[in-house]
Amino acid sequence: MEFLTYEFMQRALAAGVMAGVLCSCLSLFVVLQRLSFAGVGISHSALGGIAIGVLTGINPIVAAALFCTGVAWGIGLVSKKGDVNEDSAIGVFFSGAMALGITLISMIKGYYPELFGILFGNILAVTGGDLILLALTAAVILLFLVFFFKELLFICFDEEGARASGLPVTPLYYVLLTAIALTIVVTVKILGIVLASALLVLPAVTAYELTKNFRPMLAVAVSCGVFSCVAGLWLSYQLNLPSGATIVLCGALLFFGSLVLSPRHGLLKSFRLRPAQHPVPLRDSEETERLVSSPGA
């Protein structure tokens, strides 16, 4: 615990835990609504927003937040209204925004030292201001998830059924995209543009392999997200590795571990499906015979 004696490490740990909780909770809906690739697209488009911010003198985080939200809405609009499918829409926005970012960066005169940190992330450079921004964003997004949990779950399960029930499906979809965009922007400093979307996918897919219900899935996802951040930070300190990449590697290792232990198709399943432990239920076949013998019943 020696590493926690440093103030920058305490800030990094606080940022890691907050980002872990926020990203894991949101990752549940990112995975269930199949928005993982959208998350990748939005995070890469942050480069364009940051470049606009640097060129125009606007705070790069504010510029990136506005730009990423615009890209997220653009992806949603084109894929929902147009004839372009979601994957293609993400591909177009993702590559277009990256190209814009690279072009604008080439126009920046002089050296901009923070740009490298934004591209690859540096959790050790998190400031008190960054922590406050992360805490406020996390609070707003987590409140949204708590208050609209049942609606979001319904939409992820059956969008048309939710629409038929009168739920505000389209507004909630756009708010979810906005939440993804804002989460990516506030975690860019921790993981970098290239890896920011990883925490929006890994915790939930790991939990998805290990659980069969959204309640334990959420608990496992949050545990995995926080563990990845804390373990990644500690390992990066001990082994002198880049912190963002180590955090993501920890998350990826947990996922591969979950594939082995998955009750769906991992080693656990072969333990659980021993014939003696799962006798064939007779009730269904009895009922089938009754119905066959009296079809009108």
Next chain:
Amino acid sequence: MELPVISEPVVEFKNVSVTAGGRFILDRINFAVDKGVFLAIVGPNGAGKTTLIRALLGLMPVHSGEILLFGAPPAGRNNHRHMVGYLPQRHRFDARFPVSALDVAVMGRVACIGLFRFPGRKDRETASATLQRMGLPPELQSRPIGELSGGQQQLALLARAMCSHTRLLILDEPTTGLDLIAQRRFYKVVEDLRREFNLTVIVVSHDIAAVSRYANRFLCLNRGRILEGLPPEFRAEIAAVLR
């Protein structure tokens, strides 16, 4: 909750046309469905059956004409929306979605619960009782939806459709992919519910044999138009089933 007394037709289509991609999917459709009717909408693939249902639910805009659901347009803020139970086609669902049969039934309460509120114990009890009524005992209710048989999954989704103050049940190809036994069991449950609660039931199906045992009205669609009377091959099929 006191339910309003409905005296007018439950569903009315007045000269309704729906277009998509510049062509008419539904062309001047006129019909009305009264309370307690079990209507089967039949016809070949591409006849416009699902479009008719989606227009009725307000999920698709109409090109011309008027649709009335409990006397009001279905799109926008229809106060009778909680009285409509809808069961979409089964292939839309991900069988690995991490919810139990009870969670699925509770989703049917979401519209009644309203925004910024959480499902309570009463909502779970209502959902559980509805599942029990469908023939799914508590030990099956807690199972993941993907671990139930196709027939049991449909019954869980039917429970979801019945969990609000349902007076109109709309089923879109509900027995596709089910074996004969599961089909009969499903329609038997629907018919029992109709009799018990005086429900209006609208079933879309391309399988006329499956619905003909219970439907008391048929509407045959072909190329977006209502056919006057049933075609001879449909009549023969119904006669064979009822023989």
